[in-house]
Amino acid sequence: MRQAYSELMKEISAGKFVYTGELEPVKTTSLKEVLEGAQTLKGHVVAVNVTDNPTAFAYMNALIPSYVIQRDVGVEAVYQMTVRDRNRIALLSDILAAGALGIKNILALSGDHTTVGDTPQAKPVYDLDSTTFVYMLSKIVDEGVDLNGNRVEEPPKFNVGIAANINADPLEPEILKLERKVKLGVDFIQTQAVYDVERAKRFMEAVDYLNTPVLIGLAPFRSVGMLDWMVKFVPGIAVPEEVQERIRLADKRGGKAAVLEENVEIFGDLARELKKTTRAKGLHLMAIGFEHIVPRIIERAG
Amino acid sequence: MVRKKPMDQILAMIGECKNLLILGCDGCAGVYQEGGRKQVELMKTAIEMAEEVKKGRKVNILTDVVERQCESSFCASVVNPVIHNVDAILSLGCGVGVQVLADMYPNTLIIPGHDTMFIGVEDRESGMFHELCKACGSCLLYETGGICPVARCAKSLLNGPCGGQSKGKCEVGGWKKDCAWVLIYNRLKDRERLDLFTVFRAPKDFREMQHPREFSASGG
Numbered sequence: 075m076r077q078a079y080s081e082l083m084k085e086i087s088a089g090k091f092v093y094t095g096e097l098e099p100v101k102t103t104s105l106k107e108v109l110e111g112a113q114t115l116k117g118h119v120v121a122v123n124v125t126d127n128p129t130a131f132a133y134m135n136a137l138i139p140s141y142v143i144q145r146d147v148g149v150e151a152v153y154q155m156t157v158r159d160r161n162r163i164a165l166l167s168d169i170l171a172a173g174a175l176g177i178k179n180i181l182a183l184s185g186d187h188t189t190v191g192d193t194p195q196a197k198p199v200y201d202l203d204s205t206t207f208v209y210m211l212s213k214i215v216d217e218g219v220d221l222n223g224n225r226v227e228e229p230p231k232f233n234v235g236i237a238a239n240i241n242a243d244p245l246e247p248e249i250l251k252l253e254r255k256v257k258l259g260v261d262f263i264q265t266q267a268v269y270d271v272e273r274a275k276r277f278m279e280a281v282d283y284l285n286t287p288v289l290i291g292l293a294p295f296r297s298v299g300m301l302d303w304m305v306k307f308v309p310g311i312a313v314p315e316e317v318q319e320r321i322r323l324a325d326k327r328g329g330k331a332a333v334l335e336e337n338v339e340i341f342g343d344l345a346r347e348l349k350k351t352t353r354a355k356g357l358h359l360m361a362i363g364f365e366h367i368v369p370r371i372i373e374r375a376g
Numbered sequence: 377m378v379r380k381k382p383m384d385q386i387l388a389m390i391g392e393c394k395n396l397l398i399l400g401c402d403g404c405a406g407v408y409q410e411g412g413r414k415q416v417e418l419m420k421t422a423i424e425m426a427e428e429v430k431k432g433r434k435v436n437i438l439t440d441v442v443e444r445q446c447e448s449s450f451c452a453s454v455v456n457p458v459i460h461n462v463d464a465i466l467s468l469g470c471g472v473g474v475q476v477l478a479d480m481y482p483n484t485l486i487i488p489g490h491d492t493m494f495i496g497v498e499d500r501e502s503g504m505f506h507e508l509c510k511a512c513g514s515c516l517l518y519e520t521g522g523i524c525p526v527a528r529c530a531k532s533l534l535n536g537p538c539g540g541q542s543k544g545k546c547e548v549g550g551w552k553k554d555c556a557w558v559l560i561y562n563r564l565k566d567r568e569r570l571d572l573f574t575v576f577r578a579p580k581d582f583r584e585m586q587h588p589r590e591f592s593a594s595g596g
Contacts, residue, residue, distance in 0.1 A: 162579065184533065184538045184539070186539075186540060187530050187540060187547055189548050189549070190540075190548065198531065200531045200532055201582070203531065203534055204538070205576070206578065209578070209579070210579070221579055237539060239539045241542075242539075242541065243542065243543050244544070247537055247557060247558060247561040247573070250570065250573055251535065254535060254574055254576055257576070258576065266539060
């Protein structure tokens, strides 16, 4: 078991039920929205993930906003890193930079394939996969050497997280993959969005033997359009009919404001249920662009 | 696997050449009925007709087929006797055949009639070809139940599957193709060898597939 270097891991280790948020720097040179989002989340979450070119859309490098929200807002970052766009040299280079800037959490991801993004002509890298990336991080943090055994001066101190596909079908290869990563040195697991309690429970039971803290992902719907997009395009996402119906009815009833209120109820209740009935150590709330819903969901979860 | 280039492209490459040799290959290209005797003759007819209609001229076309175009000695026995009579060779082999010919006859225009796609195999039922091998130089098929993730996973993951898998299908190409890692999982599970599935495969040494590649059959 690796030492808790980050606030996130310190709180988990102390037995607190934690919340994390998520910010998405997009195709802009402005940090305004990211900083506002971080400000909204401050005090409600222990750390905030900063996404790395999600769904292979080319956006701002996640390291800069990760650093700036820590420095200017005082919210800890979970710096997401995908292996899609960097070979092991570029990964190491960014890891050292992150260490120098005081980043304490890295979420090691493979990254959606370039062909599903907004630059499908790009040559994908995948020099490492997310598992070998975890291996690389462990070597650096725990042994102070890179993949080739070259010494790293003043190695960075990170806690390493990974993502889990809570909706995976079949589930067993996903669990076996998580086990393999956990053995290599994983501190926490964040799951993809889940919308029904039974699915979450089944997953939590399956990973119980790994003895690794799990933060279950929740992704409320900003609009009916987003709901439709999630249902149609995001792999492995299963939104129960009842939830879809509630969001759609709310939209008809009172537009955006009503959708927001309905979300607070649906996800607040879901959060409370997960907190009460599973062994999750926390929840990862992905409400990009409407961070103001996060404190309300947490409040309703109790 | 090879795929015939569009006729317009082939005609453009032939340009003003008057004497052409169409050389087929009975190896891989021939087996999959792209570069065999029949295709060579069909190509001859197609070029003759097109040249006559489009350019109003007659091209002298010789045809032949070699057992394996990647073997220069095979090519030599067929091509050497006629090389002084041709301006260009249209190869109906793969990219290797084209390059072997280009090396043998540096003063002759060698025209690729095919786009070489990949190393793979035909599924006779669906008529589709599937890429099976990346020639990566460090075969791990023993660990993966004889299914190669380097060639058959869109991300070439060694420790997959990734989150882009849904119901055994891959996010690349709209969930129509199988996730290689689910195939591997199912195969190993059936054989009660999930211990092989969970083996940690260390970062790949890509020097093995660093091109241009060289290899000595005598152990180098």
